[in-house]
Each structure stands twice: as structure tokens, then as C-alpha cells.
Amino acid sequence: MKFSEKWLRELVNPEIDTQGLVDQITMAGLEVDEIESVASDFSGVVVGEILLAEQHPNADKLQVCKVSDGNEEFQVVCGAPNARAGLKTAFAKVGAVLPGPDGKDFKIKKAKLRQVESLGMLCAEDELGMSEDHGGIMELAADAPVGACLREYLDLNDKIIDVDLTPNRGDCLSITGLAREVGVLNKAPVSFIEAEAVAPAIDDTFEVVLEAPQACPRYVGRVIRNVNVKAATPRWMVDKLARSGIRSIDPVVDVTNYVLLELGQPMHAFDLNKLSGNIVVRMAQQEEPLTLLDGQEVKLNEDTLVIADGSGPVAMAGIFGGEATGVTTDSTDIFLESAFFDPIAIAGRARSFGLHTDSSHRFERGVDWQLQRKAIERATALLLDIVGGDAGPVTEAVSEADLPSDRQVILRHAKVNSLLAFEMPAEEIEEILTRLGLQLESTAAGVWTVSVPAYRFDISIEVDLIEELARVYGYNNLPVRTPKASMPLKPNQESLVTVQQIRRNLIAQGYQEAITYSFIEAGLQKKFDDQYEAVALANPISAEMAVMRTSIWPGLVKALQYNQNRQQSRIRLFETGQRFLPNGEEMIQENVIAGVVCGGRDPEGWTAGKTQVDFFDVKAHVESLLALGGAGDDFRFVAQKHVALHPGQSAQIERQGEVVGYIGALHPSLQADLGLNGNVYLFELRLDLVQQGRLPRFSELSKFPESRRDLAVIVDESQSFEAVRQCAAEHAGEFLNEVTLFDVYQGQGIEVGRKSLALGLTWQHPSRTLNEEEISGAIDSVISALGKELGATLRE
Structure with a gap:
């Protein structure tokens, strides 16, 4: 919004200069974009009166004028077409300094134009840096005082300040609102505009009906008859409008624009004799036509609020008036309106038609809903002073229930x-x-309980x-204080295996880290997890990202598929992230680490073999991870089926009874569905259980020799070595160091369905050498326990 500094200082005049005022406004949140002078610097220019204007004897387009400065008469040669006797204009006397077109000032001197002496210059507005108008010399008011300094007479020492207001400060889209702010910032008194009620001279009214009270809860109107629209708008009003970026049109429009700038209330005037029936504030019908004041014809939408009469729409409410009922120089009777429109009803409507007006700019941000009567009284008083006429009583159509409520x-x-x-x-x-x-x-x-005024929509x-x-x-x-916070060092949990350590371990084994989406396709999700029903998104990006993953496997397998389709045969990927497990009305977000492997065991090279990776390679990778915390012995691999894994190559990983995760080969049917090449192996582990390590403890090294005994036992071929190891360890005594499997045999001499396991058991005492009786007793205990618990027999 542009405004004149002088106009502002008429309402509030703090003892600060222009730059101080601008800085103060900006620091208060009303950013100033630009400051410009009303006119360029010049001197020696006065109000002159042309007493005589005659044709130049030697030039068709020049006139020889006699110009008075109030004391003397001067001969001036002028080429302006509007130079005429009786005109008061800007007269630059000899010695005056004017701004030049190249930015350099020049001085007025005596001159001869076509052999006729010229003692000065009659100036156009652009020659004084007031505007770009060069259609002729300036035409001043008939009562302009001859000889007066032009700068003082036209207040040309004024500055135009352009403020870029944020959308929440609609209350400052008026000179009154800005004055209020400046007064508050400087603790200075403000001379607020008083609008006394104008006594009606006639009884004429015009009926108004509110059919859309939610959008327009208040509409104030007044009939004014016998106006003279051909009257001239006062120079002071024209200047204030111009310095706010508004061009003078006619006195009626100028007054409504002036009140808009002064109070912040948009207004409109209709030619009363062009209205039919009554005023109806309603929503438009779809495709209903309206020709605007600028001649543009628009097709209205159902969500557009209009002012209508018996013939149809006559204005877009709060945006633009219609051409058919606009005031012209032939108008004699007018209907003046001042309304409150709900910001939501106006917001965006102007832009939908490619429009932006001063009215829509204000109504979209919110106008004081108690201002309408004051604005119409102020406009009436100004109009009667300028165009004359007889005013009727103020009429008001209001829906109290739809007006904004007082806020506390x-x-x-x-x-x-x-x-x-x-x-x-x-x-x-x-x-x-x-x-x-x-x-x-x-x-x-x-x-405190604070009551908020109607003009402050932004305080709630x-x-x-x-x-x-x-x-x-x-x-x-405001004081500047350094934030203070208690920042104790976090204790370093030595037993905790960090995610960074896990990542480094896998990278060292040839894996690359991947990041996949947490949202996956619902059908793919079911193929990888039949235990949990994935949480569906309310507004998914696409069908392929419709549910939240309960496993990282689908994303990793899709990444593997993507790489295979681009001629990558050896792939090792891992990812750390969250899976989302439904738990009644809640959802568990669980951190896991998962991996996918396919292709050759070794990278391609002239020394590398052609062997493909298998289940035990991936198991070794996982065991390496599980051993990072020094608690590898806590984990067990138990044969277990999984919907996404090969029935004969899948295992559940457990730690002290808790399920850590799964490992295995991708199910053949799933592999075929996805069109994957070669065998694919997967693992997925709960991070919290993998990260729990053991605090290392020192134990003194024994200086006494170890004792080892080997034995071979025959067990069912379905029996795992882990079960045999655990049973042996539990019954071999406290000094057992290690149980080693060094041979597995099936064949001649072993009955069908059985297998032979060769075990090496090692003992060591910390303070002495174990004797043969102790070792033999431990061996007997192990053989007995294996026979009772696992049905094992000693191989002969």
C-alpha cells in the first residue's frame, strides 16, 4: 500500500524524520518496500498566471505569453497546446533550477526562440519530476495564489511510502490504521477521523434484501439525489489519491476511493436511475453474465457473491462494479453502498476471473465489520461538499446472527x-x-481478559x-539471552553394539546399504508376511505405496529385481529401518536390519571361483553380526517355516527364548512371481536384540595343559548338532572349554535314518592338571546324558 507521509502526519505527527518513521514501521512488522519523492528537486518555480497568449510571429506551434508572478510580468515563449489566457500554471523564472532528463540539473536563463525573447519557462509535470505527463503545461486551480512557491503550494516536499503488508494486517490497509500504529509506536496522540451523521434532506430510500447473509451479513445504503458529477474533485483529494497510486476519475468515484484509503472501507456508488426493483445480495447462477466497469464481460460461478437488482447482477460483491449501473457525468441520482463481506466469501474469487482490485484486496484480508455506517456518513459529507445534492436516510440490512462475534x-x-x-x-x-x-x-x-476490536482479525x-x-x-x-541447558555426557554403554558397527561389518562382507520406501504394495506385502495385516494409508501416493511395511524384505527384493533387470548378477544389499506392526488400535514401530543376497560367492576375477552363494554363506554373515557384542553363543538357529522362505532352507533365530528374526532362501514360487534369477537369500533381525552385547571380563590364563577326548555318537539324522552340543556342555562339568564337531558320517555301518557325529571335547583347570579319573567321569556323564535325552548311542 502506498501512502503520503504528509497525509499520515495530518493524523499523527511524531518527532522523527522520514527515515526514522520508515525504520520504525518496518521494525513493527510493516515492511517498507520503497520511499520516493513526490517531485524531483527543483527551485525557483512559482504559481504563474498567463495574462495573454498570442501566436508566435515566426512559428506555427509556439505562443508568446505574458505571465505574471504577482509582482511583475514576463514574456515567455511556450509550445504547449493548452497555454491560454487566464490559466494558472507552474512558472520557472530566470535562475530557477530544474531536473534534467539525464539526471543533471539545469538552470533557466534568458533565451530567444525564433527571434523572440523568453524570460522563463512554463512547465509540464514531467519537467518537474512529478509524473510522466507531457501533454501540456500544468493546469492549477483557479484560486491558486499567484507568486506562491509551487513546492509549498502543492506540498511537493512530501514523500510516498510503499508498505508491503502481510496478509494478517488488513487493519493497516488505510491511513487511519497506519496512523494508529505510528501513534502506538511513538506514544503520540492520533487525530482519528470523525464522521458525524448527515441529517437526511429527503426521505428516499432503496430496499436491500440479503439472500446470502452468511457471505454478506451487513449492507448499508443511502440515496443521494441531485448531484453534479461534472464538478471538479478538489486538488487536495486528487493529490492524496495520486500519491496512493489511484487515478482521479470523477468526484463520486474519487470520494469512494478516498474513504477506502482513509478508513479502509471499500465502497461503491450506483446510478440510482439505472437500478430496477431493489438491491438483492445473493450468490450468482452458474454462467450468469456480467459486464464490468472496464468493459470486460465475465461468466459468473455459483460460488460468486453478487449485488443484483431486478434485471440481474450489477456488481461482483467486494470486487468490481458493473458497467450498466455505473455512475457517469450524466448521473444525477446515486445509491451509495457500504457493506461487510465475509473474507471467505471473497477470497480467491477475484483471481478466478483474473482480477485484483483494491476492494478485493481488503475484503479478502478482513474489513472492520463495525465500520460501514461511519464510512457511509463520511462519504456522504464529502460528496455533499463536492457535488452537492440531497441525502436520504441511511438504511441498513443486517443479519446479526451471521456477523462476527466479539472476541475475548x-x-x-x-x-x-x-x-x-x-x-x-x-x-x-x-x-x-x-x-x-x-x-x-x-x-x-x-x-487479564482482553476484548479485541473488530478491526483486528488477526488476534484470537x-x-x-x-x-x-x-x-x-x-x-x-528485547533482551538477548543465550539459551541454557543441562547437557551431561551420555554414558557410553560398552555392551551396546552400535548400528554403525553393524553397518561396517556388513560393508566389510561386501554388502551395500540401501534405503527403500516404508510404503509398499498391499499384494506384495501379503506374499512376504501372513502374520500381520499391514496398516493401509488413508491417502496413498499410488497403488504401489498403499500400506506400511511389516517387513523390509519386500523393498529389498524389489531393489534386487531392479538391479538384476540392469544386468547386475552379484548383489548384496542391506537396510536398517523400521517396520510397522499393528497391535490393536496402536502400532509398534520396530527397528530391524535386513539383507538380501544373490549371485556368486566371490566377486568376479581371474582367481575367483564360479560357486554361487548358498544358505551357509549368508548364515555365516549373520553369525558374524551376532558375534559383534561377544554374545554369539546366546543365539540359536532353529529350523522354522516362513511364508516368504523356502520350506527346506529357512530358520528362525532365537535368543534366550525371544525371536530375533529369520534367515533363509526366498520361496521358489515367490521367486518365480517376481522373475528373479538364481537363488536369493534373505535375513531380517530385530536390532534391539542384536545390539545387546556382553561386557568383556578378564579371566586369568591357565598355565596348565588342556585335556581332550574324542567320541563319536550316532543320532537320528534330523537331530541338530546344536542340541548335541548343548546337552554335552551341560553334563561335561564346569571345566569344559569347547565342544567341536569335526566329522559327520552317514553310510556303510550306519543304519538308515541315523548319522554319526564326531565330537572333540576339551577341558582345562585354572589351577591344576585334571587327572584321568575326572576326565573319564565327565565323558561317561556326557554319553549317558546324550543317550537319555537324544537317543544317542556310542559308535563302536
Whole structure:
């Protein structure tokens, strides 16, 4: 919004210069984009009156004028087509300094034009840097004082300030709103505009019906008859409009624009004699036509609020008037309107038609819903002074139930001090908010109930009030405090295996880390997990990303498929991330690590073999991970089926009764469905159980020799070595160091369905040498236990 500094200072005049004012406004959150002078620097220019204008004897397009400065008469040669006797204009006398077109000033001197002496220059607006208008010399008002300094007469020492307001500060889209802000910031008195009620001279009214009260809960109107639209708009009003970026059109339009800038209330005037029936505020019908004031014809939408009469729409409410009922120089009777439109009803409507007007700009941000009557009284008084006429009574159509309600916000002194980080005195809080137009009532110690004025749509909660306090107090005045926090060193859990260690281990084994989406396709999810029903997304990006994964495998296998389709044969990928397991109405987010392997056991090379990776290669990779924390013996691999794994090559990994995860070959049918080449092996482990290690402890090395005994036992071929190892370890005594499997045999001499396991058992005492009786007793105990618990027999 552009505004004249002089106009602002008519309402509030703090003792600061222009730059100080601009800095202050910017620091208050109303950023200033630009400052420009109303006119360029010049001197020696006065109000002159042309007494005589005659044809130049030697030039068809020049005139010889006699110009008075109030004391003397001067001969001036002028080429402007509008130079004429009786015109008051800008007269640059000999010695005046004017701005040049190249940025350099030049001085007016005596000159001869076609052999005729010229003692000065009659100036156009562009020659004084006031505008780009060069259609002729300036035409001043008939009552302009001859000889007066032009700069002083036209207030050309004024500055135009362009403020870029944020959308929440619609209350500052007027000179009154800006004056209120400047007054608050400087503790200066503000001369607010008073609009006394204009006594009606006639009884004429025009009926208004609200058919869309939610969108327009208040509509104020007034009939004014016998106006003279051909009257001239006062120079002071034209200048103020121009310095706010609005061109003067006619006195009626100028007054409505002036009130818009002065109070912030958009208004519109209809030619009363062009209206039929009554005014109806309603929603438009789809494709209903309307020709706007600029001649553009639009097809309205059902969500567009319109002002209509008996013939149809006559204006887009809050946006643009219609051409058919617009005021012209022939108009004699007008209907003046001032309405409140709900911001939601106006927001976006102008843009949908490629429009942006001063009215829509304000209504979209919110206009004071108590301002309409004051605005129409102010506009009426101005119109009667300029165009004359007889005003009727003010009529108002209102839906009280649909008007915004008065807002009250609770403000706590403690909360203010907490957020602003210093003790703001209660008296200062009350003073700032009162100057902002808010009303405070103390309801308890350190607690206020704050009534918010109708023009502050942006204040609705406590922090809004605190922001106002900080803004007015001055952001640059708030204390600067370094944040303090207790930051003790986190204890280093020596027994914890970090994710970084796990990653490094897998990378050292030839894996590459992958990151896949947490959302996967529902059908693929079911193929990899039949235990959990995946949580579906309410608004999925696509069908391939419709549910939250309960396993990382689907994403890794898709990544493997992607790489195989691009001629990659040896692939080792791993990923750490979360899987999402439904648990009633809740969802468990569990951190896991998973991997996928296929292709050759070794990287391609002239020394590498052609052997493909198998189940035991991947098992070795996993065992390497599990051993990182020094607790590898806690984990067991138990044959177990899984929907996504090969029935004969799958195992469940357990730790002290808890399921850690699964390992195995991808199920052949699933492999075929996905079109994968070669055998694919997978593993997935719970990170929390893998990361739990053992704190290492030192034990003194024994200086006494070890004792080893070998024995071969025959067990069922389905029996695992792990079961045999555990049974032997439990019954071999406390000094057993190790149980080793060094041979497995099936064949001649072993009955069908059985197998021979050759075990090496090693003992060592820390303080002496074990004797033969102790070793033999331990061996007998192991053989007996294996026979009882596992049905094992000693091989002869």
C-alpha cells in the first residue's frame, strides 16, 4: 500500500524524520518496500498566471505569453497546446533550477526562440519530476495564489511510502490504521477521523434484501439525489489519491476511493436511475453474465457473491462494479453502498476471473465489520461538499446472527514474561494494549481478559497478544539471552553394539546399504508376511505405496529385481529401518536390519571361483553380526517355516527364548512371481536384540595343559548338532572349554535314518592338571546324558 507521509502526519505527527518513521514501521512488522519523492528537486518555480497568449510571429506551434508572478510580468515563449489566457500554471523564472532528463540539473536563463525573447519557462509535470505527463503545461486551480512557491503550494516536499503488508494486517490497509500504529509506536496522540451523521434532506430510500447473509451479513445504503458529477474533485483529494497510486476519475468515484484509503472501507456508488426493483445480495447462477466497469464481460460461478437488482447482477460483491449501473457525468441520482463481506466469501474469487482490485484486496484480508455506517456518513459529507445534492436516510440490512462475534482472549502476565524472556511491567502491558485499541479487564492477579476490536482479525489467542507486546515494545529492545541447558555426557554403554558397527561389518562382507520406501504394495506385502495385516494409508501416493511395511524384505527384493533387470548378477544389499506392526488400535514401530543376497560367492576375477552363494554363506554373515557384542553363543538357529522362505532352507533365530528374526532362501514360487534369477537369500533381525552385547571380563590364563577326548555318537539324522552340543556342555562339568564337531558320517555301518557325529571335547583347570579319573567321569556323564535325552548311542 502506498501512502503520503504528509497525509499520515495530518493524523499523527511524531518527532522523527522520514527515515526514522520508515525504520520504525518496518521494525513493527510493516515492511517498507520503497520511499520516493513526490517531485524531483527543483527551485525557483512559482504559481504563474498567463495574462495573454498570442501566436508566435515566426512559428506555427509556439505562443508568446505574458505571465505574471504577482509582482511583475514576463514574456515567455511556450509550445504547449493548452497555454491560454487566464490559466494558472507552474512558472520557472530566470535562475530557477530544474531536473534534467539525464539526471543533471539545469538552470533557466534568458533565451530567444525564433527571434523572440523568453524570460522563463512554463512547465509540464514531467519537467518537474512529478509524473510522466507531457501533454501540456500544468493546469492549477483557479484560486491558486499567484507568486506562491509551487513546492509549498502543492506540498511537493512530501514523500510516498510503499508498505508491503502481510496478509494478517488488513487493519493497516488505510491511513487511519497506519496512523494508529505510528501513534502506538511513538506514544503520540492520533487525530482519528470523525464522521458525524448527515441529517437526511429527503426521505428516499432503496430496499436491500440479503439472500446470502452468511457471505454478506451487513449492507448499508443511502440515496443521494441531485448531484453534479461534472464538478471538479478538489486538488487536495486528487493529490492524496495520486500519491496512493489511484487515478482521479470523477468526484463520486474519487470520494469512494478516498474513504477506502482513509478508513479502509471499500465502497461503491450506483446510478440510482439505472437500478430496477431493489438491491438483492445473493450468490450468482452458474454462467450468469456480467459486464464490468472496464468493459470486460465475465461468466459468473455459483460460488460468486453478487449485488443484483431486478434485471440481474450489477456488481461482483467486494470486487468490481458493473458497467450498466455505473455512475457517469450524466448521473444525477446515486445509491451509495457500504457493506461487510465475509473474507471467505471473497477470497480467491477475484483471481478466478483474473482480477485484483483494491476492494478485493481488503475484503479478502478482513474489513472492520463495525465500520460501514461511519464510512457511509463520511462519504456522504464529502460528496455533499463536492457535488452537492440531497441525502436520504441511511438504511441498513443486517443479519446479526451471521456477523462476527466479539472476541475475548485471556492474557497471563507469567506467560508474557516466559515468552519474552524478561519481566515486562504490568503497567506497560496495559498501556501498550490499550493504545492498540484493546480493552483490558483484570480478572485475577496477573491475569487479564482482553476484548479485541473488530478491526483486528488477526488476534484470537494469547500468543497473538504477546506478539503485539513484543512488536510494539520493539524486537530490537528485547533482551538477548543465550539459551541454557543441562547437557551431561551420555554414558557410553560398552555392551551396546552400535548400528554403525553393524553397518561396517556388513560393508566389510561386501554388502551395500540401501534405503527403500516404508510404503509398499498391499499384494506384495501379503506374499512376504501372513502374520500381520499391514496398516493401509488413508491417502496413498499410488497403488504401489498403499500400506506400511511389516517387513523390509519386500523393498529389498524389489531393489534386487531392479538391479538384476540392469544386468547386475552379484548383489548384496542391506537396510536398517523400521517396520510397522499393528497391535490393536496402536502400532509398534520396530527397528530391524535386513539383507538380501544373490549371485556368486566371490566377486568376479581371474582367481575367483564360479560357486554361487548358498544358505551357509549368508548364515555365516549373520553369525558374524551376532558375534559383534561377544554374545554369539546366546543365539540359536532353529529350523522354522516362513511364508516368504523356502520350506527346506529357512530358520528362525532365537535368543534366550525371544525371536530375533529369520534367515533363509526366498520361496521358489515367490521367486518365480517376481522373475528373479538364481537363488536369493534373505535375513531380517530385530536390532534391539542384536545390539545387546556382553561386557568383556578378564579371566586369568591357565598355565596348565588342556585335556581332550574324542567320541563319536550316532543320532537320528534330523537331530541338530546344536542340541548335541548343548546337552554335552551341560553334563561335561564346569571345566569344559569347547565342544567341536569335526566329522559327520552317514553310510556303510550306519543304519538308515541315523548319522554319526564326531565330537572333540576339551577341558582345562585354572589351577591344576585334571587327572584321568575326572576326565573319564565327565565323558561317561556326557554319553549317558546324550543317550537319555537324544537317543544317542556310542559308535563302536
